[in-house]
Amino acid sequence: MEVLDGEDIYNLIYRRYTKDQRGWSFTISPSDRHGFFDALVTNPEEGWHLKLDTIFKPSPLVIGARMEGTPIPRSRVNGFPFGFRELQPSWLEQFGPQEGSGLPPQLTAALASMKPVVPRQGRVYAQGPFVLSGKRAAPKDLLELDERLSSEMLRRVRYRYPGYG
Numbered sequence: 001m002e003v004l005d006g007e008d009i010y011n012l013i014y015r016r017y018t019k020d021q022r023g024w025s026f027t028i029s030p031s032d033r034h035g036f037f038d039a040l041v042t043n044p045e046e047g048w049h050l051k052l053d054t055i056f057k058p059s060p061l062v063i064g065a066r067m068e069g070t071p072i073p074r075s076r077v078n079g080f081p082f083g084f085r086e087l088q089p090s091w092l093e094q095f096g097p098q099e100g101s102g103l104p105p106q107l108t109a110a111l112a113s114m115k116p117v118v119p120r121q122g123r124v125y126a127q128g129p130f131v132l133s134g135k136r137a138a139p140k141d142l143l144e145l146d147e148r149l150s151s152e153m154l155r156r157v158r159y160r161y162p163g164y165g
Contacts, residue, residue: 003064016043021084021118022043022044024082025081026041028133029133029135037054038051040067046066047066048064048066051146061156063153065149080112085111085114086119
């Protein structure tokens with residue numbers, strides 16, 4: 001099991017996504033220890049466990065590893081799979097200004113009806129859905145992987161921010 005840095009794991013997952021955009025899920029939850037966050041990114045054949053130092057800044061520290069030797073956990077919370085869906089600016093104008101939280105039901109239905117695509121430069125996309133869960137995302141049978149990622153993340157956070165506990 002190789003622990004990869006954020007940029008490397010992003011590139012690996014993106015390459016897998018570009019081969020087949022069907023059946024992806026992206027679930028984030030608070031980690032059990034150290035105040036970090038766990039993310040599970042899965043497709044029908046494989047999955048990755050990511051550890052993020054935070055979800056509250058634009059460029060968090062991220063490390064991750066491929067989940068091996070265990071059934072791939074599935075998120076059934078979301079109504080449609082994770083992916084990139086191309087948006088046309090004129091198409092978005094029909095929904096008007098948004099108030100409150102969440103997406104209007106018409107926009108959600110429209111996005112759910114669109115197939116995920118591989119993004120291309122110069123176009124506009126919606127990315128998601130991301131499932132934010134209060135329940136532990138990492139399966140209990142991956143406790144060893146979770147511990148290794150937590151230890152490595154703690155080491156990296158302490159190196160980057162020497163005042164961190």
